[in-house]
Amino acid sequence: xxxxxxxxxxxSNGTEALKNVSLDIExxxxxxxxxxxxxxxxxxxxxxxxxxKATFGKVTVNGYDLMKIKNRKVPYLxxxxxxxxxxxxxxxxMNVYDNIAFAMRAIGAPEKSIKKRVKYVIAVVGLEGKERxxxxxxxxxxxxxxxxxxALVNNPEMIIADEPTGNIDPKMSFEIxxxxxxINKKGTTVIIVTHEHDLVRAFGGRVITINGxxxxxxxxxxxxxxxxxxxxxxxxxxxxxxxxxxxxxxxxTTVSDHRKEEDE
Amino acid sequence: MKFHxxxxxxxxxxxxxxxxxxxxxxxxxxxxxxxxxxxxxxxISVNVTSLISGIGDDNQVNVFLDYEMSDIDAIKLGTExxxxxxxxxxxxxxxxxxxxxxKTKLGNLxxxxxxxxxPLGNVYKVRLKDLSDYKHTISEIKRIDGVMSVSxxxxxxxxxxxxxxxxxxVGFWIVIILGVVTLFIISNTIKMTMYSRxxxxxxxxxxxxTNTFVRIPFIIEAMAIGLIAGLISxxxxxxxxxxxxxxxxxxxxxxxxxxxxxxxxxxxxxxxFSGAGILIGALGGFISITKYLKxxxxxxxxW
Numbered sequence: 001x002x003x004x005x006x007x008x009x010x011x012s013n014g015t016e017a018l019k020n021v022s023l024d025i026e027x028x029x030x031x032x033x034x035x036x037x038x039x040x041x042x043x044x045x046x047x048x049x050x051x052x053k054a055t056f057g058k059v060t061v062n063g064y065d066l067m068k069i070k071n072r073k074v075p076y077l078x079x080x081x082x083x084x085x086x087x088x089x090x091x092x093x094m095n096v097y098d099n100i101a102f103a104m105r106a107i108g109a110p111e112k113s114i115k116k117r118v119k120y121v122i123a124v125v126g127l128e129g130k131e132r133x134x135x136x137x138x139x140x141x142x143x144x145x146x147x148x149x150x151a152l153v154n155n156p157e158m159i160i161a162d163e164p165t166g167n168i169d170p171k172m173s174f175e176i177x178x179x180x181x182x183i184n185k186k187g188t189t190v191i192i193v194t195h196e197h198d199l200v201r202a203f204g205g206r207v208i209t210i211n212g213x214x215x216x217x218x219x220x221x222x223x224x225x226x227x228x229x230x231x232x233x234x235x236x237x238x239x240x241x242x243x244x245x246x247x248x249x250x251x252x253t254t255v256s257d258h259r260k261e262e263d264e
Numbered sequence: 265m266k267f268h269x270x271x272x273x274x275x276x277x278x279x280x281x282x283x284x285x286x287x288x289x290x291x292x293x294x295x296x297x298x299x300x301x302x303x304x305x306x307x308i309s310v311n312v313t314s315l316i317s318g319i320g321d322d323n324q325v326n327v328f329l330d331y332e333m334s335d336i337d338a339i340k341l342g343t344e345x346x347x348x349x350x351x352x353x354x355x356x357x358x359x360x361x362x363x364x365x366x367k368t369k370l371g372n373l374x375x376x377x378x379x380x381x382x383p384l385g386n387v388y389k390v391r392l393k394d395l396s397d398y399k400h401t402i403s404e405i406k407r408i409d410g411v412m413s414v415s416x417x418x419x420x421x422x423x424x425x426x427x428x429x430x431x432x433x434v435g436f437w438i439v440i441i442l443g444v445v446t447l448f449i450i451s452n453t454i455k456m457t458m459y460s461r462x463x464x465x466x467x468x469x470x471x472x473x474t475n476t477f478v479r480i481p482f483i484i485e486a487m488a489i490g491l492i493a494g495l496i497s498x499x500x501x502x503x504x505x506x507x508x509x510x511x512x513x514x515x516x517x518x519x520x521x522x523x524x525x526x527x528x529x530x531x532x533x534x535x536x537f538s539g540a541g542i543l544i545g546a547l548g549g550f551i552s553i554t555k556y557l558k559x560x561x562x563x564x565x566x567w
Contacts, residue, residue, distance in 0.1 A: 049470065071475075072474070072475075075469075075472040075473060075474045075475075076472065077472075078469070078470060078471065078472035079471070079472035082471075083470050083471075089463065089466070089467055089470075091463065091464055091467070102464075102467065102468075102471075103467070103471040105272055106467075106468040106471050106472070106473035106477060106478075107471065107472050107473060107477075108269040108477060150467075150471070154471060154472070
């Protein structure tokens with residue numbers, strides 16, 4: 001699915017954003033790419049969607065060799081992936097339905113299939129009844145769900161979410177993450193770029209840590225939170241607890257402690 | 265491209281015109297001005313060319329005979345003229361016939377003239393076979409005894425040729441300069457549209473829209489602006505053509521030829537201008553969007 005071999009990226013100003021990175025991500029994986037800002041996460045993402053080309057090495061995504069890909073083939077590469085942006089990137093003059101349909105119209109899908117598919121993805125992200133709303137009439141979480149629906153609408157093999165919970169509150173983050181987990185369970189590869197370690201710990205999966213343009217860690221961590229058993233409010237409680245723990249405010253409760261308490 | 269995509273793209277392009285109506289209107293106004301000036305230059309050039317060819321086609325010269333020449337001598341002179349190889353036909357036109365024609369033309373004005381003497385001379389209207397041998401034939405006719413003078417249209421033709429050359433050169437540069445100006449204007453309008461839609465373009469590209477798909481609505485918009493400007497300017501030119509032609513014809517009638525009637529060219533003006541508008545639009549749109557499409561993601565949004 002994604003294969004990077006000895007990949008380096010040096011920008012024209014001399015910045016070395018990625019240094020000799022090698023990794024493989026296979027179909028159906030749930031992967032977090034974590035790292036602080038400036039670590040090289042964005043560059044990694046740009047390489048995957050071919051907004052940037054690697055300076056050295058070999059990059060293969062969904063069967064496309066990105067070191068040799070012709071410009072006219074790039075749109076077809078992008079059709080194999082759905083991208084969720086931190087800032088949602090919704091078009092304000094369009095309602096929810098049109099924002100989602102836009103992604104299908106842009107690849108020349110017939111209106112009949114658009115109607116059918118958009119209705120389906122709206123249900124997947126739980127936005128039934130909001131079809132005629134404008135983005136400004138929705139909460140941050142709902143807007144991100146529209147963005148997710150748009151990423152899903154062309155039935156991609158892979159979803160790439162760039163800081164999907166960066167602009168929304170913990171309650172809404174749960175919703176988005178839960179949807180991503182559900183999507184992944186249906187076989188779609190999900191790659192989440194984030195700097196929120198709590199989010200990673202809570203949901204678990206393969207975690208690739210990038211720092212200074214290098215992969216410093218690549219491991220699988222178990223989920224501390226089970227989306228099938230626990231509710232949204234419990235999740236926010238956990239996050240709040242983790243948050244206070246991180247800021248050094250007394251409480252010793254961890255996510256696992258909280259789960260223990262729940263069990264008792 | 266499938267039909268449903270084409271109709272969607274055309275609709276998007278036309279919607280753009282309305283969404284950017286102020287800029288579209290400004291472009292149309294400037295384009296109309298440019299096209300009218302360009303069109304006027306072309307029409308002047310075309311008419312002058314037509315005048316020159318009219319003179320060229322009119323291969324008839326007037327041979328004026330000596331005032332004192334008797335009718336018998338005049339007939340003899342006629343046979344001499346006919347003997348010249350390049351003469352196709354020659355017709356005698358006496359001074360009495362000439363004065364009668366003047367009388368009819370001038371009407372009451374003629375009656376107010378004083379004196380009974382006919383000031384006009386006897387004339388042979390000579391038709392030539394080959395105009396390229398014009399100069400040589402004229403000099404042969406002039407050599408015949410009793411010929412006073414020969415009307416020489418060469419001077420008028422030469423003057424008009426010079427004028428045509430001048431008009432062509434000026435017209436050419438007007439077309440070039442205004443063509444560049446119109447291209448610049450139309451591509452700027454499209455740039456504005458693209459800038460206002462940069463967000464949509466970045467999303468379209470991220471979901472896998474091909475460059476052609478992104479490009480078409482902008483080119484449709486530019487072509488529609490060009491077409492509207494072309495139609496307005498051609499209608500304006502058609503409307504002003506006849507009044508200008510009528511005035512010009514009054515002067516041009518003195519040399520016996522006429523300009524091109526509107527009925528002969530209105531279709532060409534309409535088609536030519538609409539076509540030029542569409543072409544300039546397509547080209548302007550294509551240039552600006554192609555440059556823009558090389559950008560990716562954040563670059564499109566200016567981040």
